[in-house]
Amino acid sequence: MAKVFIYPGTSLILSDLVSRFGHRPLGSALSVREKVQTAGLDSPPLQITPEDPKKGLRFAAVEVPSGVRGRMSLHGPQIEEAEAGIIILDADLAFGCMGCARTNELVRFLLHQRDIPILELTYPRSDEEGIRFVAAIRDFLSALAGGAAA
Amino acid sequence: MSAPVRIALLACGAEYSGVMPEIYEAARQVEAEVFYPDVTLADVRAAGRGFGLDVHSADLKLMIARAEALVEGRTEADAVFIATCFRCAEAAIVRNELRRYIHEGSRLPVVSYSFTERTTAGTLLTRMEALVTIARRRALLARERQEGITLGLDSGSATTKAIIMKDNEVIGTGWRPTTQVQQSADDVIALALEESGIRRSEIEATGVTGYGRFLLGNSIGADLIQEELTVNSKGAVYLADRQHGFATVIDIGGMDNKAITVQDGIPGVFTMGGICAGASGRFLEMTAKRLGVDITELGPLAMKGMGQNVPMNSYCIVFGTQSLVNALAAGNTPEDVAAAACHSVAEQVYEQQLQEVDIREPVIMVGGTSLITGLVHAMGELLQTEVVVPRHSQFIGAVGSALLASGFIRKG
Numbered sequence: 001m002a003k004v005f006i007y008p009g010t011s012l013i014l015s016d017l018v019s020r021f022g023h024r025p026l027g028s029a030l031s032v033r034e035k036v037q038t039a040g041l042d043s044p045p046l047q048i049t050p051e052d053p054k055k056g057l058r059f060a061a062v063e064v065p066s067g068v069r070g071r072m073s074l075h076g077p078q079i080e081e082a083e084a085g086i087i088i089l090d091a092d093l094a095f096g097c098m099g100c101a102r103t104n105e106l107v108r109f110l111l112h113q114r115d116i117p118i119l120e121l122t123y124p125r126s127d128e129e130g131i132r133f134v135a136a137i138r139d140f141l142s143a144l145a146g147g148a149a150a
Numbered sequence: 151m152s153a154p155v156r157i158a159l160l161a162c163g164a165e166y167s168g169v170m171p172e173i174y175e176a177a178r179q180v181e182a183e184v185f186y187p188d189v190t191l192a193d194v195r196a197a198g199r200g201f202g203l204d205v206h207s208a209d210l211k212l213m214i215a216r217a218e219a220l221v222e223g224r225t226e227a228d229a230v231f232i233a234t235c236f237r238c239a240e241a242a243i244v245r246n247e248l249r250r251y252i253h254e255g256s257r258l259p260v261v262s263y264s265f266t267e268r269t270t271a272g273t274l275l276t277r278m279e280a281l282v283t284i285a286r287r288r289a290l291l292a293r294e295r296q297e298g299i300t301l302g303l304d305s306g307s308a309t310t311k312a313i314i315m316k317d318n319e320v321i322g323t324g325w326r327p328t329t330q331v332q333q334s335a336d337d338v339i340a341l342a343l344e345e346s347g348i349r350r351s352e353i354e355a356t357g358v359t360g361y362g363r364f365l366l367g368n369s370i371g372a373d374l375i376q377e378e379l380t381v382n383s384k385g386a387v388y389l390a391d392r393q394h395g396f397a398t399v400i401d402i403g404g405m406d407n408k409a410i411t412v413q414d415g416i417p418g419v420f421t422m423g424g425i426c427a428g429a430s431g432r433f434l435e436m437t438a439k440r441l442g443v444d445i446t447e448l449g450p451l452a453m454k455g456m457g458q459n460v461p462m463n464s465y466c467i468v469f470g471t472q473s474l475v476n477a478l479a480a481g482n483t484p485e486d487v488a489a490a491a492c493h494s495v496a497e498q499v500y501e502q503q504l505q506e507v508d509i510r511e512p513v514i515m516v517g518g519t520s521l522i523t524g525l526v527h528a529m530g531e532l533l534q535t536e537v538v539v540p541r542h543s544q545f546i547g548a549v550g551s552a553l554l555a556s557g558f559i560r561k562g
Contacts, residue, residue, distance in 0.1 A: 043171050050168040050267040065235030066267040067163020074166075093191060099209030100163065101240065 002144040005082035005111060007104075009075065011096025014086060017134075021141035026082055028098070031074040048073075060106060071103040079110045084117045084144050086137060091123040117144065155182040155285045157278070158227035158258075160216050160248060162209040163235040167267045173233065176274035180282045187216040187225035203247060210234075210244045217248045221255035229281035232262035246506060253411075253419050253508070259284040261420055262506065277422060280379035284416060287376075290557050291384055291416050294393050298354040298559045301339065302552030303370075304378070304545070305331055305362030308404025308431060309518060312338035313548035314346040314353070315556075320542055320549065322346025331362040332369060355558040357381070357551030361405075373558035378547050383410050383417045385550025386514045389540035396510035400529065400537075401517040401546065402499055404431045409503040411510055421506045423499075430495070431519045433467055437491040440474055441484045445522070448488055452524020455485030457493035470494065489524055496528035504533070514538045516546035 002023045006014040009028035018025035035047040043049045048070050056069030059076035079085075087108060091097065098104050111118060119140040124130040157177060164170050177184045189212070197215035198204050205211060213232075219225040230252055234241035245262050252260045261277045263269075284291070295318050302313040306328060312335070314322035324341030328334045343350060357374035358367040359381040367375035378401075386399040393415050401408040407430060410420040438448040460482050462473040470491075477487050513535055515526050520543040530537040542549055 043168060044174075045170065046165050048166055048168045053167055053267040063237060065163060065238040065241075066167035066169075066265070067235040067238070068166075070163070070166030070168060070267070093194060093208060097208040099207060099212070100166075101206035101208075102238070 002083040003081055004141070004144070005078055005085040007085065007087040007107060007111070008091050008096035008098050010098065011088070011091070013095060014088065014137075017137055018086070018141060021138070021144075023084075023141060023144060026078040028074065031078060035074070059110065065102070067100055068103045068106065071098075071100060072106065075103070075107050076110070079107065079114065082111070082114065082116060084140075085111045085114075085119070086140065087111065087118065087120040089120065089122045095123060152286070155180075155228045155282045156226070157182050157184050157229045157231050157281055158187050158216065158220055158225065159184045159231050159233065160187075160213045161233040162207065162213055162241050162244070163238070164233050164265065167235065167265060167269075169233075169265050169267065169269045172269055172271045173231070173274060175271035176278045179271065179275060180279045182229075182278060182282050184231065185227075187219045187227065189215040189219050189225075193219065201247075201251070203244065205240055205244055207240055210241060213244060213248060217252055220258065221252060227258060228285035230258050230260040231278070231281065232260065233265055234262075236264040236266045238264075249419055249506070250508065259416075259418065276377045276379060279377040280417065280420065283376055283380045287380075288416065290554055291380060292414075293384075293554060293557050294388070294415070295556075296553045297556045299348060299352055300552045300555040300559070301342070301353045301356045302545075302548035302550065302555060303335055303339065303356065303358045303360075303366060303372070304381075304547030304551065305335055305358065305360035305366050306404060306547065307361050307406075308435075310334040310338050310360075310362070311545045311548040312342040313542070313545050313552045314342045314348055315549070315552040316346070316348070320545075322348065323542070323545055325544070328362070331365055335362070335366050335370070355555040357553075357555030357558075359547045359551045372555075374551060374555045376551070376554065379408055379410060379420055379422065380417055381550035381554065382408060382516060382546050383412045383420075383550075384415055384554060385546040385548075386516045386540070386543075387412055387415045388553055389516075389542055389546070389549060390512065390514045390538050391540075392512055392514065392538075398507065398509050398511070398513045400499065400504070400513060400515050402431055402495065402515075402519040402525065403517055404435075406430065407499050407503055409499070409507045411507045419507045421503045423503045431517070433470055433495055434491060434519065434522060434525065436467070436471060437474060437488065440471070440478070441488060443484070443488075449492075449521065449523035449525065451485055452488035452492045452522070453527060455483065455487070455489030455524075457486065457489035457528065459486045460490035462487075462490040462494045489528075492522065492524035493528040493531075496525055496532055500529070500532045509533060511535055512538045514540065516540070516543045518544045520544065
């Protein structure tokens with residue numbers, strides 16, 4: 001089983017695909033769930049406190065906007081933990097989205113800095129492209145160590 | 151109990167900066183509720199096409215979609231609060247354009263703010279309070295004449311001012327540097343009473359504004375406790391006799407600055423800055439002290455100087471002071487240094503705040519710094535317009551409070 005960082009982090013389809021192939025998806029659902037299930041915090045809606053942008057300083061300098069650093073406090077540790085990554089470019093909003101373009105640039109950059117297998121695809125716009133898209137993800141996930149057949 | 155004022159929140163990055171509880175708390179303190187306007191995915195996809203700004207961040211597209219829902223009347227709100235991350239260029243563009251779009255396309259009062267993770271409810275309170283005042287007290291803000299005998303008190307960060315008005319005339323004034331909030335207020339009230347020849351018991355209604363408004367409002371049993379953004383706007387157009395139509399009010403204060411676009415006496419768009427004291431009256435106080443003149447002499451001194459002869463940047467009060475010291479050490483005249491200091495403060499306000507409001511003539515300068523002629527001159531040069539400084543402009547908050555307080559006089 002490999003830990004696979006998914007981008008966009010909110011994509012349920014990507015998360016599901018990774019799980020089906022026996023791997024562990026690392027995305028927003030996981031990091032936000034950990035935050036909102038932390039007992040003793042009262043900082044709705046995401047339970048992010050002013051301390052989190054400070055934790056994000058590990059990934060982005062102090063002059064970077066607080067929203068980027070707050071997001072990086074969620075995504076950064078997952079990027080460090082990831083053993084593989086799937087990046088979908090120009091995804092439709094319904095497929096999954098990450099709200100801040102600057103954070104997205106940094107996330108993709110940091111993923112590429114890691115010496116791990118990365119699959120980068122453009123979001124499909126037709127049925128044919130969709131079939132090739134899923135097949136490429138299947139092949140990538142199957143090739144990762146410890147994966148399972150779908 | 152009246153229904154809470156509903157403030158639509160258009161935000162990007164707030165949830166990830168940990169400031170949402172502060173926004174909710176500031177709203178709660180002024181009996182308002184903050185909500186996100188509902189939009190569909192189709193609205194978000196379409197956002198930008200209609201508005202004409204093709205942004206990359208999805209949360210900014212969402213902001214645009216929500217703003218369109220408000221302006222097109224698909225979502226009802228009483229006011230709008232726009233908040234984005236400090237130092238984000240893309241968000242700054244959207245923030246400015248949405249503020250203008252909402253102001254021009256609706257009657258909703260709108261305020262914007264760029265936050266960091268250090269933003270607190272206290273910082274947001276005056277802005278939220280102003281939104282609530284405009285939404286809830288339109289009838290009160292429509293008042294154009296002062297009636298009866300009223301006391302207005304302005305407890306500012308640097309000075310405390312009192313005004314007594316009778317039948318639409320200022321008949322007593324009091325002014326003191328703020329030390330102990332309560333004591334300073336007692337002193338200026340005594341001064342105003344003495345000048346007016348009025349006994350305290352004759353005062354029919356009292357209004358309080360400024361930083362110390364809650365403390366003083368409760369201690370003296372004020373009829374009106376109101377933030378300075380709406381009070382100063384009202385006071386400015388009243389004193390300048392520009393109660394109808396558009397105006398821009400600039401108040402460079404001791405601790406923060408206000409720039410307000412006013413329509414018929416009611417603020418439409420406003421900003422309140424205070425990140426660095428270099429762009430405030432404090433820097434001019436320091437300049438006067440360094441030049442060895444009284445603050446009242448700084449303006450006339452500056453009018454005799456040529457500011458462009460001296461490089462000065464008061465973006466930060468520390469660096470500004472350094473420029474001041476360097477300029478004097480280089481042999482520049484006090485007149486030129488005074489003029490440069492005035493120009494520098496005016497330029498900071500122009501660059502940092504006046505870009506965020508729509509400048510509508512007449513431009514009215516109020517507050518204690520409006521008596522510094524060099525500063526008014528510098529602002530007029532930057533804006534390429536004649537700046538109006540009405541009589542009693544230094545008492546603006548107190549005048550506005552006294553004017554609005556007369557709405558609370560119980561007719562016997």
